[in-house]
Amino acid sequence: MAVSTNPGPVIALAGNPNVGKSTVFNALTNLRQHTGNWPGKTVATARGTYTYHGQTYDLVDLPGTYSLRPGSAEEEVTRDYLLSGEADVTLVVADATCLERNLALVLQILEIAWPVVLCVNLLDEAAKKHIEVDLALLQQRLGCPVVGAAARGGRGLDALRQALEDAALHPQPRPEGTAPCLGGCAGCGERRAAAAMAQAAEIAREAVTLDDEKAHRRDRALDRLLTSKATGIPAMLLLLAGVLWLTMVGANVPSELLSKLLMGWQEPLRGALQAANAPWWLEGALVDGMYRTVAWVVSVMLPPMAIFFPLFTLLEDAGYLPRVAFNLDHFFQRSGAHGRQSLTMCMGLGCNACGVMGCRIIQSPRERLIAILTNSFMPCNGRLPTLIALISMFFVTGSGLWGSVTAAAALMGAIVLAVAMTLWSSRLLAATVLKGESSSFSLELPPYRAPQVGQVLVRSIFDRTLFVLGRAVAVAAPAGLLIWLAANVDIGGQSILLRLAGVLQPLGTLMGLDGFILLAFLLGFPANEIVVPCILMGYLSTGALTDYESLAQLHSLLAANGWTTATALCALLFTLFHFPCGTTCFTIWRETRSVKWTALAIALPTAVGICLCIAVHCICALVW
Numbered sequence: 001m002a003v004s005t006n007p008g009p010v011i012a013l014a015g016n017p018n019v020g021k022s023t024v025f026n027a028l029t030n031l032r033q034h035t036g037n038w039p040g041k042t043v044a045t046a047r048g049t050y051t052y053h054g055q056t057y058d059l060v061d062l063p064g065t066y067s068l069r070p071g072s073a074e075e076e077v078t079r080d081y082l083l084s085g086e087a088d089v090t091l092v093v094a095d096a097t098c099l100e101r102n103l104a105l106v107l108q109i110l111e112i113a114w115p116v117v118l119c120v121n122l123l124d125e126a127a128k129k130h131i132e133v134d135l136a137l138l139q140q141r142l143g144c145p146v147v148g149a150a151a152r153g154g155r156g157l158d159a160l161r162q163a164l165e166d167a168a169l170h171p172q173p174r175p176e177g178t179a180p181c182l183g184g185c186a187g188c189g190e191r192r193a194a195a196a197m198a199q200a201a202e203i204a205r206e207a208v209t210l211d212d213e214k215a216h217r218r219d220r221a222l223d224r225l226l227t228s229k230a231t232g233i234p235a236m237l238l239l240l241a242g243v244l245w246l247t248m249v250g251a252n253v254p255s256e257l258l259s260k261l262l263m264g265w266q267e268p269l270r271g272a273l274q275a276a277n278a279p280w281w282l283e284g285a286l287v288d289g290m291y292r293t294v295a296w297v298v299s300v301m302l303p304p305m306a307i308f309f310p311l312f313t314l315l316e317d318a319g320y321l322p323r324v325a326f327n328l329d330h331f332f333q334r335s336g337a338h339g340r341q342s343l344t345m346c347m348g349l350g351c352n353a354c355g356v357m358g359c360r361i362i363q364s365p366r367e368r369l370i371a372i373l374t375n376s377f378m379p380c381n382g383r384l385p386t387l388i389a390l391i392s393m394f395f396v397t398g399s400g401l402w403g404s405v406t407a408a409a410a411l412m413g414a415i416v417l418a419v420a421m422t423l424w425s426s427r428l429l430a431a432t433v434l435k436g437e438s439s440s441f442s443l444e445l446p447p448y449r450a451p452q453v454g455q456v457l458v459r460s461i462f463d464r465t466l467f468v469l470g471r472a473v474a475v476a477a478p479a480g481l482l483i484w485l486a487a488n489v490d491i492g493g494q495s496i497l498l499r500l501a502g503v504l505q506p507l508g509t510l511m512g513l514d515g516f517i518l519l520a521f522l523l524g525f526p527a528n529e530i531v532v533p534c535i536l537m538g539y540l541s542t543g544a545l546t547d548y549e550s551l552a553q554l555h556s557l558l559a560a561n562g563w564t565t566a567t568a569l570c571a572l573l574f575t576l577f578h579f580p581c582g583t584t585c586f587t588i589w590r591e592t593r594s595v596k597w598t599a600l601a602i603a604l605p606t607a608v609g610i611c612l613c614i615a616v617h618c619i620c621a622l623v624w
Contacts, residue, residue, distance in 0.1 A: 008056040009168035012087035014078060014109060016102050017064035018446035019095040020121040023151040025061045052161045068108045069193055082113045089167045090116045096126035096133050097447050099208050103200035114174045115167040116144045119160055124150035125449065131210040138207045143175035152452060219447055232327045237412065243311045245408040248388055251303040258303065262295035285484050288544035293480025293530060294473055296545055300529040302469055305381050308350050309460040317451035326445060335423045336430025338367035345422055348378035352584040356591055366436045370429050372588055373601045376580035377422040382528030386575050387414060389532065393555040394568035418576055425604060472527050475582040479526030487543045501538055511610060512570035512617030521574065526582045566620035570613040577609030
């Protein structure tokens, strides 16, 4: 993590997860921030600055945590930073709608840090739930400044800046009887944590007035629909199907326009190279190889990600994703995995690399590794276009709204199969190479909130979409060069591409495919989006990635090269279950620092895909 060179006061921002801490951070800094990992930790943080009354303040956003007793990397980072004394002021953000739980952390922080300012956030949400907080009484009981805020609407931010200025520039002495201590002796941490919980409950009873029935009426009604045994799973599947349908339908037009734009730049680039008297092989390698591959990846990958990630982040911001973990926790527990793996699995739908990085939320190293190794069983954004094309051409009849709805339902079925295989593979790992006891965890169901659309767009586009796209482009460019060389360099009168396809033909036949299809998956290792163009390049012997004008034209080309419904079914299964892309493999290695685990993450889904294809091919041969 970069160390700030700003000479102004440093403010540490702490709090439980889901209290609006990021909203306060963004509101104060106006998104003037940078992110990084803590030294030696895979824990992300953000730093930013803001200016008030001519003074610049450095704001350090600590990981969200429920306690300062180090049970996870996040809790350890937060505790160690507060103990380091680097911060001049500690700003703790609490949720007014569930203050008692938040106060336990506040009391722990007051023991080890001073001065402290408490921001009681989400007062607007509390008012809607008929919850009132006596801020003056809270300040009296805690002995530190307390400021009420509704950061989403900008309410209370000026008062908060003033309180932080007073604490940083004119700090008051620490109240008597609050000596810094956090578990320095055996059993001390447990006793003090228990005492903090009891004291938090006592203070909350005095400072908070609420009508319990009115306060939680809406959330309880929604939870009866979204988390009950009868309707929780069906509602989850419907929401996911809706997200997939919007992604499929919404990405078509922008993807086509982006493809025409980027592909249209090929000839000017070719003309510039010809004008510079570049040799034919350099022209082909740069234009037909590297540029065309990158253009294809961007045009196919960017529009779906730009739709899926914001929709996914909206569900996260609204408080629904923890309900997904709640619904699926039982299944993952029975598989010997961690309930939070359901969240990382859902992230894998957008990008497996993001899903792998998201596994940091799992504290147990064993269960985190299970989640990492099985994340690529979920079809990522790069595989969705191939799945959609195969489903639309071979398994869906009809067009218009009915056709798109049917295709979304079929895609949903494929994803349900992927979830089942994720659970099965997790169970396999937990029973073999990653044996151990399953850990329990406390799952917070945050209140439902209207998502902040503006911040969601910023976070999803910059933190996820562009990040993933950048990694994919970095891998796709050199891969395009290798693909062009394989298609245009001859050995003994045959291109390397044809020779490789011939080597893979026996395995392809056994799997109900052919050598060109398997080779296309190998060539698609840098980016799954180029699998279909690689198949066409092999069939048509074009020497470069080949586009198609419509699904009807693509269907005709595939049928002319021997594709049947059985071939399409096997291709669909191998699209679902094969080795992760280059970006994901690199991310797995970065997270595990192990060649062994990275190799297993590659081998496991590939072996599953090969076995399923062979089994389906044999069944289809008997039936048809």
